[in-house]
Amino acid sequence: MSKTATIRARVDPDLKNKAEHVFSKLGLTTTQAITLFYKQVELRNGLPFEVIIPNVTTHRTFDNTDAGRNLVVCKNADDMFGKLGI
Structure with missing residues (x-):
């Protein structure tokens, strides 16, 4: 298949990098x-x-997490699972 189509898009330089x-x-x-x-869009017929x-x-x-409110801080995975009751 010949690759002759061109795609041009403007994006934020930081995102691009x-x-x-x-x-x-x-x-x-x-x-x-x-x-x-693009191939995945074609195969799935969507995003x-x-x-x-x-x-x-x-x-x-x-909003809460961005402000540092209502956070549960865990020391490690075992601590997290313990707090989750798993």
Whole structure:
């Protein structure tokens, strides 16, 4: 298959750099990552991840954690599982 189509998009430079760093760690070029994304969209006939609008509870949780409120701090995984009762 001939690769002649071009995709152009403007993105935040910091986001671009961070994403390209991840692609590099995965051994992918940006072109390969975009092709992979497009292929998954084609195969799934939609986005390859869930896209949702956060509800009121989720927004409240984000606000609280961003402000450092209502956090449960754990020393390690065992401490976390203990606090969860698992």
